[in-house]
Amino acid sequence: MDGIHDLGGKLGYGSVDVNEPEEPFHYDYEGRMWAMSRIAKAPDINIDWWRHVRELIQEDDYLNRPYFDSWAQTTIATMIDSKVFTTDELASGVSATPPLADVLEVDYEGVLQQNAEIAFDFSRPVDTEPTFSVSQTVVTNKEGHSGHTRLPEYARGKTGVIHSYHNAHCFPDDYAKGKPSAQHLYTVAFTATELWGADANPNDRVTLELWEDYLAPK
Structure with a gap:
């Protein structure tokens, strides 16, 4: 869902303190x-x-x-x-x-x-073949929805390239509703200029782990 939790790419909230102490807990x-x-x-x-x-x-x-x-x-x-x-x-x-x-x-x-010491495994078997392949150009969905999603607002309607494929994993949008479905999962690479505009560094890349329902062929 769209809300205050999805702050990626938003302006006006101040800088991120990268010099904060490394201890995991402050209290x-x-x-x-x-x-x-x-x-x-x-x-x-x-x-x-x-x-x-x-x-x-x-x-x-x-x-x-x-x-x-x-x-x-x-x-x-x-x-x-x-x-x-x-x-x-x-x-x-x-x-x-x-x-x-x-x-x-x-x-x-x-x-x-x-x-x-525990590595949680959210991979799941599915009967379908992956729709996309590595190096394929894709575009993300433009619209969000009222439920939980892992597609951030700043990356919607953007063009990227499949960087890697990770088999099928629990699909968060359905799991949040109690529906145990799974979809193919990909790492998708976006140029900084695609996400942030012409003022961004053209040499920078952002990668996101995105499920198949978030993507369409370009």
């Missing part, structure tokens, strides 16, 4: 929040639904809320939506129902290390 709660997001998930929550819920945060709140604070807001919202707990339980800090399973004591630093 203790951020590490705990990251660990909670990895272990506290309902069965019907997937990464694309989680991302879409985060995209629904109101603009002022989204821009002013610290990054991992928005993660907390999103995780809580998905848990309430999935009936893992209620708003009353959240406010009181006390569960009104028995736990679904034995509660395990978890060391969040251990969770961080465990997840750092």
